[in-house]
Amino acid sequence: xxxxxLGGVHPAExxxxxxxxxxxxxxxxQAVFSMFQHIGAPAKPVVKxxxxxxxxxxxxxxxxxxxxxxYSAVSGKVNKVxxxxxxxxxxxxxxxxxxxxxxWEESIDRSTDLVKLSDHPxxxxxxxxxxxxxxxxxxxxxxxxxxxxxxxxxxGCKAECVIINAVECEPYLTADHRLMLEHAEEILEGVxxxxxxxxxxxxxxxxxxxxxxxxxxxxxxxxxxxxIEIVPLKVKYPQGGEKQLIDAVIGREVPAPPAIPxxxxxxxxxxGTAYAIYQAVMKNRPLIDRVxxxxxxxxxxxxxxxxxxxxxxxxxxDECGGxxxxxxxxxxxxxxxxxxxxxLEVPMTKGSSGLLIMNEKEARRSEPDPCIRCAKxxxxxxxxxxxxxxxxxxxxxxxxxAENNDITSCIExxxxxxxxxxxxxxxxxxxxxxxxxxxxxxxxxxx
Amino acid sequence: MNVILIAVIVLGGIxxxxxxxxxxxxxxxxxxxxxRIAQVSEVLPQANCGGCGYPGCxxxxxxxxxxxxxxSLGDLNCAPGGKAVMEQVAGILGLQATESAPKVAxxxxxxxxxxxxxxxxxxGAKSCRIQQMTGMGETMCGYGCLGGGDCVDACLFGAxxxxxxxxLAEVDESxxxxxxxxxxxxxxxxxxxxxxxxxxxxxxxxxNNKDKGAIANKACKSAxxxxxxxxxxxxxxxxxxxxxxxxxxxxxxxxxCRKCEEACPKGAIKGFNFPPRKPKAEVAEAAPSAxxxxxxAEAVSPEAKQD
Numbered sequence: 071x072x073x074x075x076l077g078g079v080h081p082a083e084x085x086x087x088x089x090x091x092x093x094x095x096x097x098x099x100q101a102v103f104s105m106f107q108h109i110g111a112p113a114k115p116v117v118k119x120x121x122x123x124x125x126x127x128x129x130x131x132x133x134x135x136x137x138x139x140x141y142s143a144v145s146g147k148v149n150k151v152x153x154x155x156x157x158x159x160x161x162x163x164x165x166x167x168x169x170x171x172x173x174w175e176e177s178i179d180r181s182t183d184l185v186k187l188s189d190h191p192x193x194x195x196x197x198x199x200x201x202x203x204x205x206x207x208x209x210x211x212x213x214x215x216x217x218x219x220x221x222x223x224x225x226g227c228k229a230e231c232v233i234i235n236a237v238e239c240e241p242y243l244t245a246d247h248r249l250m251l252e253h254a255e256e257i258l259e260g261v262x263x264x265x266x267x268x269x270x271x272x273x274x275x276x277x278x279x280x281x282x283x284x285x286x287x288x289x290x291x292x293x294x295x296x297x298i299e300i301v302p303l304k305v306k307y308p309q310g311g312e313k314q315l316i317d318a319v320i321g322r323e324v325p326a327p328p329a330i331p332x333x334x335x336x337x338x339x340x341x342g343t344a345y346a347i348y349q350a351v352m353k354n355r356p357l358i359d360r361v362x363x364x365x366x367x368x369x370x371x372x373x374x375x376x377x378x379x380x381x382x383x384x385x386x387x388d389e390c391g392g393x394x395x396x397x398x399x400x401x402x403x404x405x406x407x408x409x410x411x412x413x414l415e416v417p418m419t420k421g422s423s424g425l426l427i428m429n430e431k432e433a434r435r436s437e438p439d440p441c442i443r444c445a446k447x448x449x450x451x452x453x454x455x456x457x458x459x460x461x462x463x464x465x466x467x468x469x470x471x472a473e474n475n476d477i478t479s480c481i482e483x484x485x486x487x488x489x490x491x492x493x494x495x496x497x498x499x500x501x502x503x504x505x506x507x508x509x510x511x512x513x514x515x516x517x
Numbered sequence: 518m519n520v521i522l523i524a525v526i527v528l529g530g531i532x533x534x535x536x537x538x539x540x541x542x543x544x545x546x547x548x549x550x551x552x553r554i555a556q557v558s559e560v561l562p563q564a565n566c567g568g569c570g571y572p573g574c575x576x577x578x579x580x581x582x583x584x585x586x587x588x589s590l591g592d593l594n595c596a597p598g599g600k601a602v603m604e605q606v607a608g609i610l611g612l613q614a615t616e617s618a619p620k621v622a623x624x625x626x627x628x629x630x631x632x633x634x635x636x637x638x639x640x641g642a643k644s645c646r647i648q649q650m651t652g653m654g655e656t657m658c659g660y661g662c663l664g665g666g667d668c669v670d671a672c673l674f675g676a677x678x679x680x681x682x683x684x685l686a687e688v689d690e691s692x693x694x695x696x697x698x699x700x701x702x703x704x705x706x707x708x709x710x711x712x713x714x715x716x717x718x719x720x721x722x723x724x725n726n727k728d729k730g731a732i733a734n735k736a737c738k739s740a741x742x743x744x745x746x747x748x749x750x751x752x753x754x755x756x757x758x759x760x761x762x763x764x765x766x767x768x769x770x771x772x773x774c775r776k777c778e779e780a781c782p783k784g785a786i787k788g789f790n791f792p793p794r795k796p797k798a799e800v801a802e803a804a805p806s807a808x809x810x811x812x813x814a815e816a817v818s819p820e821a822k823q824d
Contacts, residue, residue: 158652159652160659161732412652438642465642495641498644499644502647502650505650
């Protein structure tokens with residue numbers, strides 16, 4: 071069975087909510103739509119206090135090419151346009167909407183019938199990309215990179231295949247798994263849309279073999295799509311990393327930055343993104359909701375919720391049996407790459423794939439001990455870097471050495487810190503070094 | 518015999534030729550360095566702190582000599598060396614030392630553990646810069662002191678410490694040379710290099726919170742909420758400006774009347790090194806009865822009451 075070549079770790083899977091079907095979360099009383107739900111330029115609010123909005127009404131327009139519009143996921147009245155605390159822990163511009171009823175824009179097709187791309191030959195590549203762009207779709211795996219940018223290859227690059235990331239290598243998270251079990255046909259139509267948009271004839275869906283039911287179902291449904299191949303993958307973290315997935319599925323290595331996957335002919339999209347693309351292209355439905363896994367060992371009812379964007383996390387936790395008493399840490403995303411939240415007022419965004427509630431014992435980090443030079447981090451690094459060195463030089467603010475040792479190649483997967491027997495905060499330091507070095511490179515290029 | 522002679526001649530010859538080459542090279546490629554640079558370098562503290570804006574002390578010495586050629590030292594100032602060193606430098610260069618007001622680093626945050634309760638606990642790497650990447654840090658104030666000690670590490674003079682009781686960075690004025698290394702190290706730009714003021718007295722807004730009043734107030738009891746009372750109090754001198762919901766006192770215009778300190782409802786403005794204020798009752802009574810009523814003043818004093 072295929073997997074990526076370098077490094078990797080095996081964290082405990084803990085897929086507690088794998089058996090719980092997706093259910094719809096209740097509408098919030100007030101929804102908060104951050105204008106920073108994607109990488110790139112923030113969206114610009116186009117509504118003002120007192121405006122009536124429906125589900126699917128534009129709230130913020132894209133602030134540039136690498137940006138995405140934001141749509142209202144609820145109907146009601148705009149309460150205010152003000153700063154709000156978001157999952158990154160900073161206060162940024164957002165639109166507050168007081169929810170009244172549940173009225174949808176008429177252009178959205180809310181039926182659940184399957185619409186096939188082959189029945190709509192009038193949809194050409196340009197139209198599909200335009201629809202995706204207008205729907206505000208971003209990478210739903212958590213990176214939130216605006217989707218249409220990936221579908222417009224830079225000059226000189228030609229896509230050869232589309233790879234769908236259905237790996238879900240983060241422990242605990244099961245949102246993509248459930249989505250595949252419940253919406254396999256729609257996802258495959260979405261893949262067809264992506265393939266048509268970038269004009270390729272080959273599509274792969276990479277699924278780790280800890281989801282045998284999803285592999286079986288997707289393989290069954292893919293019989294109608296001769297161009298799409300379902301690729302079972304050996305379980306290993308971080309297989310869901312874009313570069314690792316390309317290596318695992320087609321055996322190509324993406325060179326160091328500034329090279330991107332398209333340089334080796336691959337377009338990678340998350341399975342959740344494929345589903346959102348299907349809804350955008352075939353149903354005219356902008357990105358207004360997503361599946362989020364609310365889980366944790368002490369959570370009464372670990373679930374996969376289909377929740378509207380802008381719903382406060384507090385409400386999602388309440389729907390799964392409330393906040394356990396022994397809560398030590400709440401993480402937005404998965405345990406490996408997610409970020410601890412400072413408040414539960416934070417609303418859900420396009421990139422919220424999970425909400426993990428850790429108990430006090432799990433949440434506490436061990437005191438770091440000195441590095442014993444065991445090089446476990448070096449063998450765990452999926453990018454072939456030397457994490458102990460990068461962490462050390464970052465701590466010493468020696469940015470030049472950090473840059474010479476390819477700190478910008480780090481994908482921040484956390485394998486090094488996970489595997490370190492001395493519990494050293496390797497990734498903390500590397501992140502600091504990476505962001506500083508990238509700043510230095512940007513200012514150097516700007517000159 | 519012959520062998521020894523050949524060796525001596527060959528080696529001696531090589532020596533002579535090399536000496537000649539070195540002699541020519543030393544004359545031809547000689548770099549003339551102003552002897553004053555070395556002299557100036559010698560009197561500098563050699564801390565290489567970079568507070569002057571030049572790469573190390575030799576860079577600063579170079580700049581001083583260059584400036585001396587144009588007639589004045591201008592703004593050049595060695596912060597750690599202070600007035601004494603600058604006078605020596607000026608003496609070497611045959612100039613008058615320019616008077617520069619002494620400066621000091623000020624930590625503009627008063628969010629102690631009581632005023633600014635910790636909402637979450639951070640147990641990642643001990644560094645403010647890394648903690649800053651998590652967004653808020655431990656409190657709900659995105660602008661206040663993180664207490665991670667990056668400034669402590671940056672200070673070459675041991676002038677800044679983290680007070681474990683308040684969780685805030687504190688500057689030891691006697692050691693601070695105002696080199697600015699701490700200000701650069703602080704990821705939240707809390708530390709400001711300000712004129713130390715006459716007799717070390719100065720008024721400072723001890724807050725860096727640029728959020729709107731309601732949010733700032735919720736996060737920290739001693740946050741500047743941008744109410745503007747201090748600006749109104751200081752209408753006469755116009756020393757206080759309010760920008761982004763944060764007041765700032767211009768040290769050039771401040772007259773040290775301390776009215777703003779009284780006006781601030783949050784106690785965010787603090788005067789440094791002022792003598793303790795007299796209690797109000799005492800001031801009111803003592804003023805009219807300056808000379809004649811000595812026994813009355815005695816009666817008010819606590820010792821008299823005890824008797």
